[in-house]
Amino acid sequence: MIPAAFDYEVAESADHAIALLAQHGDDAKLLAGGHSLIPMMRYRLATPSVLVDVGRLDDLRYIRTGNGTVSIGALTRHSELEHSAEMAEACPMLASVAALVGDPAVRHRGTLGGTLAHSDPASDLPAAVLALGGTIVAQGPGGSREIAATDFFTGYFESVLAADEMITEVRVPAGGGGWNYQKFNRRAQDWAIVGVAVAGGGAGVSLVNMGSTPIRASGVEAAVAGGASAAEAAAVAADGLEPPDDLNADAEYRSHLARVLTERALNAAGVA
Amino acid sequence: MTITEDAPAAHVGSRRLRKEDPALLTGEARFIDDLALPGAIWVGVVRSTEAHANIVGIDGSAALEIDGVNEVLSGADLAPLWGEGALPCAWPVTPDMKNPTHLPVATTTAKYVGDAVAVVLADSRYAAADGAAAVVVDYEPLPAVVEIEDAVADGAPLVHPDLESNECYTWGLWGDNAAAVDAAFAEAAHVVSERYLQQRLIPAPMEPRGCAAVPSPAGGELTLYSATQIPHILKVMTAVVLGIPENKLRVVAPSVGGGFGCKLNVYAEEILCSALAMQRGAPVRWTEGRSEGALSTIQGRGQVQHIELAADADGKVQAVRVKLLADMGAYLQLVTPGVPLLGGFLYHGCYDIPNYMFECTSVFTNRTPTDAYRGAGRPEATYAVERAMDSLAVSVGVSPEEIRARNFIGADAFPYESAAGLVFDSGDYQAVLDKAVALAGLSERRADQASRVAAGSSKRLGIGFSSYVEMCGLAPSRVLASLDYGAGGWEAATVRISPTCKVQVVTGSTPHGQGHETCWSMIVADQLGVDPDDVEVLHSDTAVSPTGLDTYGSRSLAVGGTAVYMATEKVIDKARAIAAHQLEASEEDLEFSGGTFRVRGTPEAEVPLAGIAFAAFTAHDLPDGMEPNLEAHVTYDPPNFTFPNGTHIAVVEVDTDTGNVDLVDYVAVDDCGVQINPLVVEGQVHGGILQGAAQALYEDAVYNSDGQLVSTNLADYLVPSAAEAPRFRLDSHATPSPTNPMGVKGVGEAGTIAAAPAVINAVVDALRDLGVTDVDMPASPQTVWKAIADAQGGAS
Incomplete structure (x- = not known):
């Protein structure tokens, strides 16, 4: 220690x-x-x-809305997302997910840019940004670039960020249909054993702690788009995945949880 | 002045805020790691990464390259410090018990992951940690025994190859009753036979361990500061192990942040720092890391239990037969072998069962030693009998509350001599259960439960009972002698009244979070008619409180508090003699209340305690032959244990889709005798229940097949937080203990003893109609989901 x-x-x-x-x-x-x-x-x-x-770069702590987009400074704390009236209006899902991260001490220190850069597949906010179809703005020596969340995560604690890049802003679409986040854990402060984020009325579905990265559940999204019921769509949630084995859950149980939680999240997001 | 009525007990029984808390809450309290010791040598301990291995070589060269690292010492280098001295086990439970030599630092073989194999001495804690991480140990791995039942299997590898087997001892309680037990089983209409597992638990107090040994080389003295529950016992043991004369040794426990039994021990680091400090003539200190502590501090529980009940057609239990396998770990710590015995007297629970047979075989494994952990043997016993009683209720076809009612020791049976040989002091178990049933709203809960089943809901409700009795107030010294325990069970107290009538209480009990200062002050304040804030309570330093046996086993109030009470009575007796002298009355004619002595029938003839205190100090006019000052010392040896009891009811909601268990309600009705401060009692019960529920639902010291502890941090070892706590709904039903003058029993372990079986019985109750009859602890979501799937005939 x-x-x-x-x-x-x-x-x-x-x-x-x-x-x-x-x-x-x-x-x-x-x-x-x-x-x-x-x-x-x-x-x-x-x-x-x-x-x-970079914790003192207060000019990177902001939440701005406009043109159908919410732009969030990378140093914005989880607690600021949680309690922002603007966020509750423009993207209530992100505010809601932020409120489930860790405990109050974590939420008052942890930052949105930090949790994305850390790229922990068991973290809540990366999966939420993924389901929302967010964009990550990274600055390096040669200037800034925009990275789609779907292209961002590459492996356990790994992303496309270069060693000399830092995230400066995260953008997610404002509004946009039914959403829900299911977090399954044993203690309130813990990481999700499995989590499921549904955005856009089922257009965006992502899974927490079901592989080496936050995972876009494209099979579920396609089923929903094709008119499947929540139960039918959820049945494919774990297909083709290799979830981890740990003290809380083996792969079989995790796959089961992914299906159960996906159905619950789709139902709550308004998918019949 | 007018005559007042006898003042009622003004403070005892009130919810007085704790006088300890301002210092704790403002950070003013000083813990072991807060001690400033300029020039101290910091110890880093190199711990075995192997469960069982010969130590072939230790290479400290890389460590010595690190700035601030000064020495790397192997077990062999250190051996001369302790010579033949080994870490003590104070409880040789049988004459033939095996007690392998337990050196503070291993010399040839590491016996568990975490076993100390070398030591780094450094200028700072940081350098010590860097140095310990850089030492390279060459191990020759040996076969390891990890699981309890594997230790007694044919051909099992031996933890200690110089012993014939892994068996430490076998201890039993049956006397000449074995035939009667067998006969009861032969004649039984209902036989319940169950096997339960008590997983290992990591105590995890808020403050890890730590110690600092400070020598005074000129006079040869040593002061050992330690985050310990037992400064008095530690002093004697350190003197014995290292040969330091007791008159040269002082042990101080500063503010101690919890223990739960894990600081009721004499640890390698305490002996190591003391020996090095004496050798080097400089302070030597060590502070435990959280993950280090998971390996190097004792663990709790670790048993395989076989329990059988024989009952007649009405479900009246006629015999209980228990065979236990208990995990000692690799070595015996201070009271390791005695822990199963503390439960061994209580496998009949709070029931009138005439025939009793208990046998425990304890085994060595290549794991961290076990020892006392909150409840120490009694939670295990209560778990087994309370789970088995629910099985019996199913077999007989009656409710859990009915099977208990049919078997309770009757309220008119006290003092009750149990088949295991104890004499229970007082209780009304049926009244306690009835109160709990009413508080829980049982009939409404059962209706809700049934409607959910009828509707095929995936959110099942379960209601679990646990009725318990425990033996507290450890302990009558003669009883401890009969159990071959290496010390007595008395407690000491001194009470002094200063010239300005302030009160000083010196207690041999050693608080580490319980609230002794508050409670002792309230007791004494009522006796003397002073304000509790005028009472100071001194403790935890052998230079201040030289005589004591410390805090464990819910003994502080029933033994230490009684000693304080009795010492105060002695002070009052002396004050009465002085008052009689001053008032020219006979002592028999005096009454004492509200801090004033009065002559009965002559109200104007009175003298306040303050006047007597000053008179005792000046000694100008005392009765002939009387010594000056108001002061008394008492060492109290209790004539019996106390027997707190209660019924707890847990209500859980089980999500059958995920296996998640939600503890939605928790009712506890406890009889801990007379309560000094209900606020403190409730705090103990709240924490105890959550700690018991933690064993039921969350905590598990998980070892893999190689003997590696997997759950070494608080992300993997799931200590629940306030967010996981249920709604606690408490009540009490006091039957004062006749064993001591205040009628107190003790409450430190009650919640932990009761909670685990209540919660698991509730989980099983929720799932019984799905075919589930047992769920192992901890009942994690995965475990519950798989139990449902297995009962339904295979995974979904």
Whole structure:
């Protein structure tokens, strides 16, 4: 529970953070809310030699709506998503999912950009952004680029982000039909054993903790689009997946949960 | 001045806020890791990554490259520090019990994952951690025994190859009753035979362990600070193990953040730091990490239980027969072998069962040692008998409350001598159950349950009972002697009144979260007629409280509190003699209430305690031959245990689609005797219930087949939080214990003892119509879902 030694730099701006990342190379990690990274460092599962603290970049804490899009600064805390009236109006799903992350302490420190960059397949918000068809804006030495959430996640704790890039903004469509998020866990503070996010009345469906990344349940989406009932669509939720085995659930039980929770989420989202 | 009525007991029985809490809540309390010790040597412990292996070599070269790491010492390097001294086991339960030598740091063979194999000495905790991680140990793996039943299988690898088997001891309670037990089974109309598993639990108090040994080289003294429940016992044991004269040794427990039994021990790190401090002439300290503690601090439970009940046609139980396999782990810690015995007297529960047979075989495994964990043997016993009683109810065709009613020890049967040889003090078990049934709204719950079944709902309701009795107030010293326990069970207290009439209580009990300061103050304040805030309670430091046997086994109030009460009575007796002298009256004519002595029938003749306190201090005019000052010391050895009891009812909703169990209601009616402070009692019951429910639903120290502990952090080891707590609905039904003058029984373990069987009985009750008859603990969603699937004939 004692992290390995590391150096610490405070970024004054996004440009400064990216310059520091370029300067320190692969050994540097961005520190935002720290509620995923620091526990991993305490267990020595992560041993970055330099932490670049972007937690004070308050100009990246915002929620803006316009043109049918909600734009969220990367350093926006989960608790800000949870309690934002603007978010409740424009994208209540994201506000609702944010309220289910960890415990109040985690939600007051954790950031939307941080949880996406961390790319934990068991996290709630990445799957929600995926189901919503969100876009992730990343800035690097050469400028900014937009990455579709569907293209973002590549593996366990891995994404297409380069070592010298940082997420600056996340965009999700405003409004857009029935939604629901089913989170199944044993203690309120825990990661989902399995989670299911449904957005757009079943147009976007994603799964939490059913593989190495947040997974877009395209088979379920296609079934819904083809007029299948919630039960019929949910029946294919785990098809072709290789969910993990752990102390809470083996692969068979996880697949079962994915089907049960998908049906519940589709029903709650208005799919008959 | 007018005569007042005798003042009622003003404080005892009131919900007084705890005087401990301001310091705890503001961060002012000082725990072991808060101690500032300039120049201290920090210890990092290198722990075995193998369940069983020969230690072939230890390479500290990489560690020594790290800035701040000064030495790497193997077990062999350290062995001269303790010579023949080994970690103590104070409870040799049988003459032939096997107690393998348990060195603080292993020299040749590691016996479990977490076994200390080397030590790093460093300038800081950080350097110690880096150094310990950098030491390279060359292991030659040996076959490991992980599961309890594997340990007694033919051809099992031996944890200790110099012993003939993995059996530590076999202990039984049957006397000449075995034939009667067999006869009862032969004649029984109903026989229940069940096998239950008690998974291992990790105690996980909020504050992990830690210790710091501070020498005074000039005089050869040593002060050992430790996050311990037992500074007094630790002092004696450290003196014995290391040969430090007791008069040179002081042990201090600073603020201690919980223990639940896991700090009722003498640990390797305490001996190691003490020995190194004496050798180096410098402070030596160690603070445990959370994951380190999962391996290096004792674990609880770890039993395979076989219980059989023989009942007549009416369901009246005639005999109980229990065979237990108990997991000691790789070595015996302080009271490891005695834990199953503490349950061994209580497998008949709160029922009048004439024939009793209990046998426990305890075994070594290549796992962390087990020892006392909240309830210590009694939760296990209660679980087995309460689960089996529900099975019997099904067999007989009556309700759980009816099978209990038919078997309870009657309210008129006390003092009741049990078939296991205990004498129960007081109780009215049926009245307690009736109260719980009413509070739970049982008939409405049952109607709801039935309508859900009729509707084919996937949200089943289950109602689970647990009626328990426990033995607390450990313990009469002569009884402990008959059980071969290595110490007595008394407790000591000193009460002093200062010249300004403030009260100093010195207690041998050692609080670590319970609220002793508040409760002792309330008791003494009522006796003396002073304000509780005028009472200070000193404890947990052998220089301040030299005599004591500490806090465990729900003993503090019934034994330590009684000692305080009795010492205060002695002070009052002395004050009475002084008052009689001052008032020129006979002691028999004096009455004492509200802090004032008065001559009966002569109301103007009175003297307040404050005046007597000052007179005792100046000693100008005391009765002939009387010593100055108001002070008394009592060592109280209880004549019997106390027997708290109760009935708990858990209501669960089981989602049959996912296996999820939701604890929707929890009713507890407890008889802990007279309550000093109901607020403190409720806190104990709340925490106890959640800790018991945690065993039922959440917590499991999971080992893989290689003997690796898999659940080493609080993400994988599921200690429930307040968010998982049920709605607690509590009531009480006090039958004062006749064993002690205050009529108290103790409440520290009651909730934990009662809760696990209540919750699991509720889960099984919810699923019985689906064919489920048993669910292992913890009843995780996956476990429950698979139990349903199995009962329905295969996975869906």
